[in-house]
Amino acid sequence: MSHRSRTRSGEIHQRAQQLTPGGVHSNVRLAGPRICFERGEGARLYDVDGNEYVDYLLGQGPNLLGHASAVVNDAVAREARRGSVFGAQHVLENAAGEVFLDTIGWADRVRFGLTGTESDQAALRLARAATGRTRFVRFEGTYHGWLDNVLATTVDGVTAPGSVGQLAHHLDDTYFIPYNNPEVLRETLSAHDDIAAIIVEPVMCNSAAIQPKDGFLAEIRRLCDQHGIVLIFDEVITGFRVALGGAVERYGVTPDLAVYGKAMAGGWPVSALAGTAELMDQLTEGVVHAGTFNSSIPACAAVIATLGLLRDDPPYGRIEAHGSKLIEGIRELGAAHQVPLRSQGLPMAFHVSFGEPELVHDHAGTAGFDQSRYADLTRTLFEHGVWVAPRGIWYVSAAHGEDELTTVLERLDAALTAEA
Numbered sequence: 280m281s282h283r284s285r286t287r288s289g290e291i292h293q294r295a296q297q298l299t300p301g302g303v304h305s306n307v308r309l310a311g312p313r314i315c316f317e318r319g320e321g322a323r324l325y326d327v328d329g330n331e332y333v334d335y336l337l338g339q340g341p342n343l344l345g346h347a348s349a350v351v352n353d354a355v356a357r358e359a360r361r362g363s364v365f366g367a368q369h370v371l372e373n374a375a376g377e378v379f380l381d382t383i384g385w386a387d388r389v390r391f392g393l394t395g396t397e398s399d400q401a402a403l404r405l406a407r408a409a410t411g412r413t414r415f416v417r418f419e420g421t422y423h424g425w426l427d428n429v430l431a432t433t434v435d436g437v438t439a440p441g442s443v444g445q446l447a448h449h450l451d452d453t454y455f456i457p458y459n460n461p462e463v464l465r466e467t468l469s470a471h472d473d474i475a476a477i478i479v480e481p482v483m484c485n486s487a488a489i490q491p492k493d494g495f496l497a498e499i500r501r502l503c504d505q506h507g508i509v510l511i512f513d514e515v516i517t518g519f520r521v522a523l524g525g526a527v528e529r530y531g532v533t534p535d536l537a538v539y540g541k542a543m544a545g546g547w548p549v550s551a552l553a554g555t556a557e558l559m560d561q562l563t564e565g566v567v568h569a570g571t572f573n574s575s576i577p578a579c580a581a582v583i584a585t586l587g588l589l590r591d592d593p594p595y596g597r598i599e600a601h602g603s604k605l606i607e608g609i610r611e612l613g614a615a616h617q618v619p620l621r622s623q624g625l626p627m628a629f630h631v632s633f634g635e636p637e638l639v640h641d642h643a644g645t646a647g648f649d650q651s652r653y654a655d656l657t658r659t660l661f662e663h664g665v666w667v668a669p670r671g672i673w674y675v676s677a678a679h680g681e682d683e684l685t686t687v688l689e690r691l692d693a694a695l696t697a698e699a
């Protein structure tokens with residue numbers, strides 16, 4: 280399939296570059312092609328030149344229901360007629376809080392926010408306040424937002440700031456250790472008595488979608504209890520995606536605090552910090568968490584509608600079946616084209632790259648992947664009408680059906696032929 284021109288996208292991008300650095304409003308988008316989309320519908324995107332794309336990026340995860348869910352958007356539009364923020368409680372907040380807590384099933388309290396980045400910060404602050412300790416343990420290759428105390432890259436076992444201009448010493452408060460390695464974790468906790476929290480992406484969706492080995496999350500839980508450390512699950516990607524109850528449900532391990540975002544509000548900007556009453560109620564005892572736009576009417580309307588849809592007609596079986604067939608189809612095409620296309624992860628959030636087929640279990644294991652070859656493939660895929668992230672993650676939504684499956688595999692086949 281050949282795509283039409285992207286003349287209008289090009290013109291719009293040129294103008295955008297005069298308005299905003301790089302023509303994009305998030306640095307992550309600098310890695311992608313210069314494209315201007317006009318609209319999304321279900322699992323498809325349409326650009327301003329009339330080209331259509333099957334979408335497995337889903338806005339970096341939020342569009343679990345597919346794009347432009349009419350139920351969610353109608354609820355937001357209807358409720359927004361009341362206004363947006365009042366600097367006080369409004370009539371939708373309790374309903375949003377109830378459905379949220381009932382859906383995740385393990386926490387006593389919730390605080391809504393706007394982004395995963397900020398809710399992660401609130402979690403870390405609460406852990407410090409509760410323990411009187413300063414430091415955190417986290418795992419190489421995870422992402423917990425773009426602020427100075429969490430943005431980091433690890434190459435060859437050396438962790439460094441992820442940005443120019445970042446205060447490097449803000450990372451001094453963190454012990455970075457490999458994922459899926461209980462021995463190193465035990466040694467780290469025994470060697471230091473200043474650890475307030477362990478923060479973990481229960482599935483390392485930001486590093487090859489690496490899953491926890493059997494018992495690893497349970498061992499983290501056990502060690503946190505033993506050492507009086509707060510366990511924080513960063514469920515910004517996994518929440519409502521890997522199961523209705525997120526990683527807590529899927530892996531059967533309960534944290535003290537967890538952060539949610541992305542999939543919880545049908546594409547609208549909402550995050551949440553949830554946890555035990557004991558920890559969360561510190562927010563009335565001197566620990567500050569604030570935000571002008573927190574729990575706005577549109578945000579609460581989006582949460583109520585999205586979680587209502589996910590609870591009434593859980594799409595997880597369908598999503599899992601689609602993702603499994605897709606992973607298998609990608610593997611078969613790799614073999615047919617004799618290229619080392621590999622994948623791992625869960626069917627609803629998996630990672631594709633070039634490299635050896637064996638599963639990797641920590642960030643160091645991803646060093647052998649040929650990321651630049653894969654990024655090149657995503658550019659070819661884009662030319663063939665497939666929208667995926669250059670960094671390798673594929674997200675599946677409730678709106679992906681047989682049609683998309685056939686289409687994406689045909690287009691991948693064509694892209695691999697073009698690459699050869």
Ligand SMILES: Cc1ncc(COP(=O)(O)O)c(C=O)c1O
Binds near residue numbers: 394399425515
């Ligand atoms: C695991 C994780 N935590 C936190 C964040 C930050 O969320 P946001 O981009 O909403 O600030 C992300 C974003 O991708 C994420 O993947």
